[in-house]
């Protein structure tokens with residue numbers, strides 16, 4: 001029987017499968033398609049350029065052995081890269097690349113020029129029509145390490161940030177993922193790392209961007225049909241800092257494009273720094289392949305600052321603003337605003353403003369009034385027990401029923417709502433929410449959150465439940 005591309009490739013695959021781990025086989029070989037066989041040259045189609053680079057880097061030897069077994073010493077391997085095309089009607093196009101000489105497999109010329117590749121790199125930060133290849137780092141110099149006070153709550157993240165700034169791309173903290181609750185300094189620390197790198201390595205291209213802006217730029221590039229330019233632009237950055245990466249949740253296109261950029265940068269020893277308001281394990285609607293990359297480096301948490309750090313932050317702020325404040329007021333503020341540094345700073349600013357506009361001394365009474373305002377407006381931490389109680393009362397059942405194993409629809413829905421609100425209003429992980437609401441696992445909670453999201457958009461009655469409960473829990 002004569003050989004076909006498929007039969008040759010299937011034999012190669014059988015050999016490769018026996019010689020590498022099943023995970024690697026699944027990831028790197030299952031997506032490949034054999035396309036044609038001519039003159040002892042087997043063409044295989046791979047999903048992306050990154051994929052091709054990875055195969056060449058890691059599996060070229062085994063590919064060579066497998067192919068030589070099938071086609072003899074003169075075997076050639078040609079990669080056909082399916083370029084994901086921009087949105088719209090154009091046909092996907094391909095780029096053919098011969099396997100490298102490193103493999104001693106014989107190579108052939110690249111025969112398809114990249115039609116869509118423009119000769120000039122497009123900078124998505126630049127307004128169309130204005131040519132500017134200089135990349136502004138978008139860093140805020142006031143957010144530096146000096147102004148980021150160290151405490152127990154941020155020691156790991158701050159030290160990792162310093163290590164990364166000393167050797168960008170050269171530590172195992174790549175990516176460095178900084179995560180923590182609202183107003184705890186994620187953005188500040190992200191900038192500080194970038195600012196420090198710029199001081200130490202002025203030649204490096206550093207770019208800070210919020211995930212929101214990144215998404216807008218990506219959408220814009222799709223509209224303008226220059227998605228590849230967008231990708232190429234980000235691939236030349238040495239240090240990429242992306243703030244609030246959890247905002248990519250549910251945005252499949254942006255996640256895909258970020259995946260390619262991330263892989264390219266990581267592969268080339270470039271540094272990636274990400275911030276998020278949750279740990280990777282608690283991110284919802286982010287593709288598994290991205291989540292697993294987020295976990296490659298170090299995930300460092302910013303916790304609530306302890307009392308001493310809060311006092312130090314207040315004093316530092318007062319010192320920088322040239323304001324004096326009695327010690328008992330500093331202590332009062334530190335004792336009463338504990339979970340959000342932005343609010344702590346806001347209270348200080350209000351206090352100073354009130355006292356200077358009204359020409360009043362800063363007194364403990366004034367401080368109390370202002371803190372009352374702040375604390376009232378602060379989202380109250382609710383416990384999972386409290387959420388279960390509110391949800392059960394609302395549906396007129398007891399907490400044991402809500403937690404029971406029954407599949408009765410109204411009970412399942414109540415349980416799912418409790419899980420959804422526990423995710424929304426507490427910092428507990430999915431696993432811990434599951435174990436507190438009827439001994440369920442992490443996947444069940446994830447499913448519950450998605451179901452509630454879906455039902456609230458499709459079912460009017462259900463949306464009312466969500467709104468009512470939301471009100472009760474935020475009173």
Ligand SMILES: Nc1ncnc2c1ncn2[C@@H]1O[C@H](COP(=O)(O)OP(=O)(O)OP(=O)(O)O)[C@@H](O)[C@H]1O
Nearest residue numbers: 147148149181182183184185186187188313341342
């Ligand atoms: N360790 C610290 N030392 C001094 N100031 C700090 C520290 N941590 C945070 N801040 C200040 O607290 C404010 C809030 O910080 P930042 O904006 O970085 O928080 P965030 O975690 O990114 O918040 P969000 O979740 O809203 O994005 C900033 O003004 C920042 O300078």
